[in-house]
Amino acid sequence: MNSREITTQICEAADSLNLKKWDYGASFSNDYSVQVDKGEAKQLKASQKQILTIRVWNESNLVGITTTSDISESGIKKALNQANIASDFGNKNERTEFSPLAKDPIEVKDSKKRNPVGIKKLLTLLREAEVKLLESHESIKSVPYNGLSESFYERVYANSDGAFRSYTKSQAALYLYARAEERDKKPRSSGSVKLGYGVDDIDIESCIKDASNKTISHLNYSSIKTGKYLICFSPESFLTIINAFSSMFNARSILDGISLSNKNSIGEKLSTEALNIYDDGLHEKNISSSPFDGEGTPTKRLCLINKGRLENFIHSESTARIFKTIPTGHAGLGSKVSVSPDWIVVEKSEEFSDLKVSLDHSTYNGEFVYIEELNAIHAGVRASQGSFSLPFDGWLYKNGKKISIESATVAGDIKYLLKNIVNIESNQEVTTSGISPHIWVDELSITGDA
Amino acid sequence: MLSSQIKSNEIIFGICNKVLLEEIIYYGIGLGADFVEIFIENTDNSSVLAEEDFITSVSPSFGRGAGIRIFKDNKDGFVSTNDLTKNGLMRSVSQAIEMLDITDNKKREVFNGLDKHRDYSLYKKNWINEVPSIHEISEKLLVSTKSLKKNNKVTTRKGSYSRNLQEVIIASSDGTYVSDIRLHQTVGLNVIASDAQYRSSGSRRFGSSGMPNELRLWDHEKAANDVFESSMNMLYADYVDAGQMPVVLANKFGGVIFHEACGHLLETTQIERGTTPFENKLNEKIAHESVTAIDEGISEGSFGSLSVDDEGMEPEKSVLIKDGILKKFISDRAGELRTGHKRTGSGRRQNYSFAAASRMRNTYIAKGEHSKEDLINSISDGLYCKSMGGGSVGATGQFNFAVEEGYLIKNGKLTNPVKGATLIGEAKEVMPKISMCGNDLELAPGFCGSISGSVNVTVGQPHIKVDSITVGGR
Structure with a gap:
């Protein structure tokens, strides 16, 4: 069945069950992936998946939901029935409706959908990449985490009010994590991830080079003294921090009492006037972009922080109604509709910069810690409290030289971090999770082994 | 018919x-x-x-x-x-x-x-x-x-x-x-x-x-x-001061550290990848002699128990470490094929869309002979980790864990509550430093995410004392 036929099937089944108001979100995908081990295929995977989430409104306008992978006629009927039963437990205190924007026109760009290259080519390319990475330096002994995959999927949203949206996409991903070992030293590991619309769009050579350079650069390491340091966050690590604390911008989190912000926080000064942050799911560099969210609301660019001040929250239909605004295209369909950012873009605002220093990580000769990559986010971030304590890969820069840091964590508070941004470099870098320049923060705590 | x-x-x-x-x-x-x-x-x-x-x-x-x-x-x-x-x-x-x-x-x-x-x-x-x-x-x-x-x-x-x-x-x-x-x-x-x-x-x-x-x-x-x-x-807890110190980890969910930091390194998947420091250490001492560690799928009602694993084998009770000596790896079908370690009824997967892999079930450090007070009394300046948050272990065996509820230990007594603590280390270095095990083993349920998806597990331990570990703080 295609998505139109499924919509017709749901419509007919709902009619037969006398269900007047419903909507659904669906995803249909075919994924292929390979892993290798020292030149040999290790695991080859293919999967065909379908997931259907149906919501039903009962006569009291309460919502019930069911998710299923069974899209047969009987599966769809069972899902509608279960959702109808679940609607008895619908949340009376926070009503859910269709998004008022579910039928608005969407910005449909060229989806850049590629054709499958097939498992054999995936395997050949990954084998070659592994060999090249192993040969790039004598200390690299293995590539324990590696994979090359391609996915082809369709996402659909439709409702009983006549809304119907669908788009198809392809996406490919390559990851290479090397492990280097030298005598009398601890093993070191680092890697690189590259995304593309298709396998042929992925810059494999650059992935190999990045993984190799990163791993080798950490071979000669040293411990760092515990203390407070001037920090330079790489674009990737700063985006990691912003995403980890995105509940600050999230209306759902505010209503749930787990955000550092509150309903009245719009306009609050969080950081230097030089800082702008946007959520831009449709950005041309976002390989995973989606033209609409789980409720069918069109995706759009939204300013979250404007010249250091909180500008907007991200919303679903129900949070927008409560906040007396419009949905922003950030909803995920579920029993309790979730809200999350798409793709963060950090920019330096040149207009009213109150920055007092101008630092460049490639030329600065003073002492600072460069945080290349933050790890273990799920364990070390307390978003509801604003605190973090995270292990990282990075370097100590001193007198123009850089030394890889053996093992350390950076700890602090997100509000303190944003307030203490002392410089935003001009050049932005594209990462897999967004775009950001290097960001400098003064006086963050580092715990080391020394 | x-x-x-x-x-x-x-x-x-x-x-x-x-x-x-x-x-x-x-x-x-x-x-x-x-x-x-x-x-x-x-x-x-x-x-x-x-x-x-x-x-x-x-x-x-x-x-x-x-x-x-x-x-x-x-x-x-x-x-x-x-x-x-x-x-x-x-x-x-x-x-x-x-x-x-x-x-x-x-x-x-x-x-x-x-x-x-x-x-x-x-x-x-x-x-x-x-x-x-x-x-x-x-x-x-x-x-x-x-x-x-x-x-x-x-x-x-x-x-x-x-x-x-x-x-x-x-x-x-x-x-x-x-x-x-x-x-x-x-x-x-x-x-x-x-x-x-x-x-x-x-x-x-x-x-x-x-x-x-x-x-x-x-x-x-x-x-x-x-x-x-x-x-x-x-x-109203203050942030903990960072540094090296002895710690006492509470029982039940305190066992998450053993699970993450050591347990994963004893899965044959890690041998296949070459990412465990214990690969060639069978029958060698890898932990303090006070440590005996078990992985099993048979405790009635425990969150990680199963009648049969996802490859059709009944789970066994595997003594992984006996008195500090490495005795066994956790193995599945592919693990047996590729590493030679016999299957242990540990082939597990989140659902049909994952291939089974060697995964832990109910994993715990066996009880010792000390009381909780013995452990705390033995420390003049350290940290008591009453409740642990999440954690992770990296590709080189380095782990970190958030302490959800911690108290300073001064002169053998629990004193002020402290927040923001993270325990950082490597299994290979920390396992020999678990010098005392309490007599109050308890288990706690959890979810473990890894190569074959998220599976139900139990972690557990009695109160244990680690002689020295890096505590991240402010």
């Missing part, structure tokens, strides 16, 4: 599918596979969320699918599908064969048909009717969240429940033919407390496998008191 004589063109739960499964396996072997494994599941799940004094979400889900794995030499091809018809399953086998590039079907393995059906689901078929209804569980959650409202500093209260019922059929070309029904239920409480600029949080989770009535016995009042006290104790 005998059930074994039923011939269907689709997998149907509740009947014998032997004929169809044998056809699929014959087909794979005929095409040149060394080994064919079919894993089929049918799920019926639901979850309930209570926030403050209201039920805000009830979420049922159901589904079915198959995972087909073909081995050829040391390689394996895995295909998952929602199509359980004969044609759909045959297509998946062909796809796996094609992926592995098997063209030589002359050297055929012998498949003698499936063995007698081992049905572990016989006494479990009524479980779905015995578990608490949504109404019943909703009422219990609401009473629980109400119990959390003990003062006006409690700003957010949540109670959650989830029930997963998974019916599985496993068949493979070594004759394995197994059916089972798995039931997992879990309930948790979360609280956030705040006062001006101060904020704290607390959480507790309870879970069981099998035992449909178990949650009716859950002492929600005790759980609510625990969570409330923890959040109040931590509300």
Whole structure:
């Protein structure tokens, strides 16, 4: 069945069950992936998946939901029935409706959908990449985490009010994590991830080079003294921090009492006037972009922080109604509709910069810690409290030289971090999770082994 | 008609599918596979969320699918599908064969048909009717969240429940033919407390496998008191000073450190990747002699227990470390094939869309002879980690764990609460520093995410003392 036929099937089944108001979100995908081990295929995977989430409104306008992978006629009927039963437990205190924007026109760009290259080519390319990475330096002994995959999927949203949206996409991903070992030293590991619309769009050579350079650069390491340091966050690590604390911008989190912000926080000064942050799911560099969210609301660019001040929250239909605004295209369909950012873009605002220093990580000769990559986010971030304590890969820069840091964590508070941004470099870098320049923060705590 | 004589063109739960499964396996072997494994599941799940004094979400889900794995030499091809018809399953086998590039079907393995059906689901078929209804569980959650409202500093209260019922059929070309029904239920409480600029949080989770009535016995009042006290104790806590120090880790969920930092390194998956420092250490000392560690899937009702693993093998009790000596690795079928370590009934997966891998079940450090007080009294300046948050272990064996509730130890006594602590180290270095084990072993349920998805596990330990570890703080 295609998505139109499924919509017709749901419509007919709902009619037969006398269900007047419903909507659904669906995803249909075919994924292929390979892993290798020292030149040999290790695991080859293919999967065909379908997931259907149906919501039903009962006569009291309460919502019930069911998710299923069974899209047969009987599966769809069972899902509608279960959702109808679940609607008895619908949340009376926070009503859910269709998004008022579910039928608005969407910005449909060229989806850049590629054709499958097939498992054999995936395997050949990954084998070659592994060999090249192993040969790039004598200390690299293995590539324990590696994979090359391609996915082809369709996402659909439709409702009983006549809304119907669908788009198809392809996406490919390559990851290479090397492990280097030298005598009398601890093993070191680092890697690189590259995304593309298709396998042929992925810059494999650059992935190999990045993984190799990163791993080798950490071979000669040293411990760092515990203390407070001037920090330079790489674009990737700063985006990691912003995403980890995105509940600050999230209306759902505010209503749930787990955000550092509150309903009245719009306009609050969080950081230097030089800082702008946007959520831009449709950005041309976002390989995973989606033209609409789980409720069918069109995706759009939204300013979250404007010249250091909180500008907007991200919303679903129900949070927008409560906040007396419009949905922003950030909803995920579920029993309790979730809200999350798409793709963060950090920019330096040149207009009213109150920055007092101008630092460049490639030329600065003073002492600072460069945080290349933050790890273990799920364990070390307390978003509801604003605190973090995270292990990282990075370097100590001193007198123009850089030394890889053996093992350390950076700890602090997100509000303190944003307030203490002392410089935003001009050049932005594209990462897999967004775009950001290097960001400098003064006086963050580092715990080391020394 | 005998059930074994039923011939269907689709997998149907509740009947014998032997004929169809044998056809699929014959087909794979005929095409040149060394080994064919079919894993089929049918799920019926639901979850309930209570926030403050209201039920805000009830979420049922159901589904079915198959995972087909073909081995050829040391390689394996895995295909998952929602199509359980004969044609759909045959297509998946062909796809796996094609992926592995098997063209030589002359050297055929012998498949003698499936063995007698081992049905572990016989006494479990009524479980779905015995578990608490949504109404019943909703009422219990609401009473629980109400119990959390003990003062006006409690700003957010949540109670959650989830029930997963998974019916599985496993068949493979070594004759394995197994059916089972798995039931997992879990309930948790979360609280956030705040006062001006101060904020704290607390959480507790309870879970069981099998035992449909178990949650009716859950002492929600005790759980609510625990969570409330923890959040109040931590509300005005200072940040801990970073440094090297001795620590005492509490029992129950304190065992998450052993699970993450050492347990994963004893899975054969890690040997295959070359990422465990313990690969060649069998029968060598890797931990302090006070440490004996076990992984098993047989404790009745424990969250990581199972009648049969996802490859059709009954779980065994594996003594991983005995008095500090490494005795065994946790192994699955691929692990046995690629590393030579015998299977331990540990082949596990989140669902049909993952290939099974060697995974922990109920993993714990065995009890010792000391009291909790002995451990604390032995430290003049250190940290007591009463409640642990999440953690992770990196590709080089380095781990880090957040301490949710911590207290300073001064001159053998517990003193001020402290927050923001993270324990950082490497298993190889920390295991020899576990110098004292308490006599109060307890287990706690959890979820473990890894190569084959998220699986239910139990972690556990008695109180243990680590002589020195890096504590990250401010």
